[in-house]
Amino acid sequence: MTVQHPEFEQEQGYVERAYDLLDRGLAEAEQNIVNFDALHRSTAHALNRALAILRNSRGSGQLVFGRMDRDDETLYIGRRRVYDEQRDLVVVGWHAPAAAAFYDATPQDPGDLKLKRVFFEEDRRLLRIVDEVVRASAESVATTDRTAAISDALLQELDRSRDGAMREVVATIQAEQYRVIRHESDGVVVVQGGPGTGKTVVGLHRAAWLAFNRPDIRQRGMLVVAPSSPLLTYFSGVLPSLDVSDIDQMDLESLYGGEARVTATDALETARVKGSAEMSMVLQRALQQRIGWDEDELVLPLGADRIRIRGDEIRAVIEEVRTRKIPHAEAREVLRQAMSALAFKRHHEDQRQQNRPVRATEATIKRLSAFTNALDRMWPTYTPEEFVRSLYSTQSWLTAATDGLLTSDERARLFRSALDGEAWTRADLFCLDEASFLLNGDVMTYGHIVLDEAQDLSPMEARALARRCPLGSFTVLGDLAQATGVWVRDSWDELTRHLSATSASVNTLTIGYRVPAAALALAARQLELVGSDLAPPQSIRQGRGKPQVWRCSAEELIDFVFDLTVRYRDEGLTSAVIVPDSMYAEFFAAADARGDKLGDGRDGDFALDVTLVPVSLSKGLEFDAVIAVEPARVASESVQAARQLYVAMTRCTQQLDIVHSEPLPAGFSEVAPDPQSADVTETPSLGELFDLLTERDQALVEALIRRLAAPALVSEEPALDPKELTR
Numbered sequence: 270m271t272v273q274h275p276e277f278e279q280e281q282g283y284v285e286r287a288y289d290l291l292d293r294g295l296a297e298a299e300q301n302i303v304n305f306d307a308l309h310r311s312t313a314h315a316l317n318r319a320l321a322i323l324r325n326s327r328g329s330g331q332l333v334f335g336r337m338d339r340d341d342e343t344l345y346i347g348r349r350r351v352y353d354e355q356r357d358l359v360v361v362g363w364h365a366p367a368a369a370a371f372y373d374a375t376p377q378d379p380g381d382l383k384l385k386r387v388f389f390e391e392d393r394r395l396l397r398i399v400d401e402v403v404r405a406s407a408e409s410v411a412t413t414d415r416t417a418a419i420s421d422a423l424l425q426e427l428d429r430s431r432d433g434a435m436r437e438v439v440a441t442i443q444a445e446q447y448r449v450i451r452h453e454s455d456g457v458v459v460v461q462g463g464p465g466t467g468k469t470v471v472g473l474h475r476a477a478w479l480a481f482n483r484p485d486i487r488q489r490g491m492l493v494v495a496p497s498s499p500l501l502t503y504f505s506g507v508l509p510s511l512d513v514s515d516i517d518q519m520d521l522e523s524l525y526g527g528e529a530r531v532t533a534t535d536a537l538e539t540a541r542v543k544g545s546a547e548m549s550m551v552l553q554r555a556l557q558q559r560i561g562w563d564e565d566e567l568v569l570p571l572g573a574d575r576i577r578i579r580g581d582e583i584r585a586v587i588e589e590v591r592t593r594k595i596p597h598a599e600a601r602e603v604l605r606q607a608m609s610a611l612a613f614k615r616h617h618e619d620q621r622q623q624n625r626p627v628r629a630t631e632a633t634i635k636r637l638s639a640f641t642n643a644l645d646r647m648w649p650t651y652t653p654e655e656f657v658r659s660l661y662s663t664q665s666w667l668t669a670a671t672d673g674l675l676t677s678d679e680r681a682r683l684f685r686s687a688l689d690g691e692a693w694t695r696a697d698l699f700c701l702d703e704a705s706f707l708l709n710g711d712v713m714t715y716g717h718i719v720l721d722e723a724q725d726l727s728p729m730e731a732r733a734l735a736r737r738c739p740l741g742s743f744t745v746l747g748d749l750a751q752a753t754g755v756w757v758r759d760s761w762d763e764l765t766r767h768l769s770a771t772s773a774s775v776n777t778l779t780i781g782y783r784v785p786a787a788a789l790a791l792a793a794r795q796l797e798l799v800g801s802d803l804a805p806p807q808s809i810r811q812g813r814g815k816p817q818v819w820r821c822s823a824e825e826l827i828d829f830v831f832d833l834t835v836r837y838r839d840e841g842l843t844s845a846v847i848v849p850d851s852m853y854a855e856f857f858a859a860a861d862a863r864g865d866k867l868g869d870g871r872d873g874d875f876a877l878d879v880t881l882v883p884v885s886l887s888k889g890l891e892f893d894a895v896i897a898v899e900p901a902r903v904a905s906e907s908v909q910a911a912r913q914l915y916v917a918m919t920r921c922t923q924q925l926d927i928v929h930s931e932p933l934p935a936g937f938s939e940v941a942p943d944p945q946s947a948d949v950t951e952t953p954s955l956g957e958l959f960d961l962l963t964e965r966d967q968a969l970v971e972a973l974i975r976r977l978a979a980p981a982l983v984s985e986e987p988a989l990d991p992k993e994l995t996r
């Protein structure tokens with residue numbers, strides 16, 4: 270029997286009152302706006318906008334989630350501020366400085382709090398109350414065990430099943446996370462941490478915290494960037510649920526606003542060349558090489574007259590314009606003015622000397638096709654796509670532009686025939702973005718940018734982000750150990766230097782809130798293979814226990830995997846089937862044929878119980894159960910085999926299953942035979958297989974066993990091969 274908290278009713282009353290006040294406050298404000306007789310259209314428009322914002326501002330999630338008591342005051346903490354009729358504060362917003370003590374207090378170090386209380390509520394009804402700090406007992410707690418510092422409220426929150434979208438966690442932010450959320454730096458704040466340490470959640474809450482506490486930054490605009498669109502879909506609801514809907518959120522590829530779309534993939538080495546910082550110099554130099562005049566003279570026909578300008582005069586004008594540090598298109602306009610002025614002056618002088626009337630103005634000279642053609646040769650105009658396409662397909666130009674910057678092998682990787690068409694890759698997008706900036710200079714800028722999974726960024730991608738944040742104010746979330754692409758680094762130094770000239774502060778999160786300890790231990794063997802210095806996080810989850818390793822034939826594989834998902838669905842768990850990219854289509858088609866409904870992970874469709882995810886898009890995601898398929902195939906198809914497996918195996922909150930028909934890669938095989946080290950069950954027990962069957966099949970198997978082995982019980986391990994029995 271559960272005992273109700275002695276102050277339950279009183280707290281329920283407080284929560285209801287807070288909701289009531291909020292409802293009334295919003296209704297009153299709404300009425301005031303509706304009643305306001307706007308005399309002008311623009312005022313009416315502004316009022317309608319205010320009304321829409323107000324109606325949205327109710328938000329979702331619980332209104333009041335905590336209380337803290339000091340000797341002389343009691344404060345309730347919530348998702349937003351609530352006042353009573355006398356304008357006295359009833360609920361303090363989580364982001365207000367007054368709420369800081371609530372997050373800083375731990376049972377070990379309660380500060381000056383007598384009480385820290387956490388509420389769990391649904392639809393305005395309290396479900397539970399957890400008293401995390403009660404001063405009398407706080408002093409008696411003395412421990413060096415880090416996990417002992419984890420609050421009960423957090424553990425209870427983590428037990429809730431996932432529903433396919435990331436949630437805000439304002440009620441249970443932990444002290445080490447809160448320090449990062451309100452980090453004072455205006456420069457680059459790096460949050461390094463293993464899988465499931467809360468980097469994404471911390472980054473999003475930091476964005477909201479800055480939005481509330483730094484109007485200067487909010488005014489300049491804020492942006493959150495995810496490496497892929499499925500990951501963006503997964504977490505994009507968090508900021509609106511924190512009442513900050515004006516922060517832009519986009520995936521990395523959407524940064525480039527030009528025409529090109531990604532339709533192809535680069536070979537590894539090509540991606541490395543295109544993503545390197547040298548590429549920015551290649552593009553800059555290539556553009557410069559297209560500027561100039563090597564003819565002796567320019568002749569502009571003007572009726573029967575000719576305007577003649579010497580080559581050295583033209584070169585002097587070009588050099589003068591070149592020294593101005595302005596974008597290419599703008600500089601061309603300056604050159605156009607300077608050249609038309611020069612041509613007009615020459616025409617004026619010539620006509621005067623020959624006693625003839627001046628026939629042209631600067632405007633007529635600018636309209637001469639000979640003038641425009643000459644200008645195109647001196648200072649050509651390009652779209653970013655034209656410029657990069659033309660560079661890639663012109664050997665002589667590539668050679669000149671890359672001389673001393675790239676090796677001949679590297680240069681050869683950039684070349685493609687003009688006939689290859691428009692197959693742009695992701696790395697190309699950032700060359701185009703750089704080109705676009707050189708050509709046009711205009712780019713949307715922000716006061717602060719939050720980058721998720723930043724460990725994989727190429728220098729060119731980092732430069733694209735730096736351009737969008739001239740103040741260099743970034744929150745950089747990532748785990749160097751989870752770098753699965755071309756860019757693997759030992760430290761954050763090089764990457765953060767591309768983002769900002771100021772030094773970065775690196776903050777490490779060490780507690781794992783997602784992955785159960787046993788699954789993390791198995792995944793960590795991949796980290797050992799990488800030889801990384803980075804330790805896996807310290808997990809505070811038990812989950813359902815050991816990961817299961819299931820071997821079956823190639824023919825059985827897909828059905829076996831989907832049968833597992835059915836079991837998880839029946840148990841009320843969400844699951845993800847993480848497959849090698851090359852098996853994605855096959856799995857999808859098989860699910861269709863079976864009539865199983867699957868979410869398509871490539872589209873960020875996480876609302877169903879089961880989602881199919883290609884391993885290359887699994888980073889950052891989270892599910893109750895994860896079935897990782899054919900690790901050997903994942904390893905052979907990945908740039909960073911062990912790191913990719915580490916990522917795939919750290920997506921679950923409850924249970925990890927590995928299903929394979931091919932021999933397991935390193936990091937798995939050696940664990941199976943030793944039952945003592947048994948983090949892993951190589952062969953499933955009969956009981957486990959039996960659980961997978963439908964009731965009718967279970968009855969059949971029971972009958973079969975009874976016939977074969979007289980009184981054997983299914984829960985015992987028989988000498989028979991369980992696979993034989995389940996067929």
Ligand SMILES: Nc1ncnc2c1ncn2[C@@H]1O[C@H](COP(=O)(O)OP(=O)(O)OP(=O)(O)O)[C@@H](O)[C@H]1O
Nearest residue numbers: 438441442443464465466467468469470782783889
């Ligand atoms: N203080 C907290 N209260 C409640 N839940 C939390 C807290 N911190 C983290 N979590 C939960 O832990 C899980 C992992 O968090 P998150 O996805 O932010 O980790 P991550 O470090 O970004 O992981 P990865 O490296 O895999 O991208 C999420 O479900 C998140 O909501």
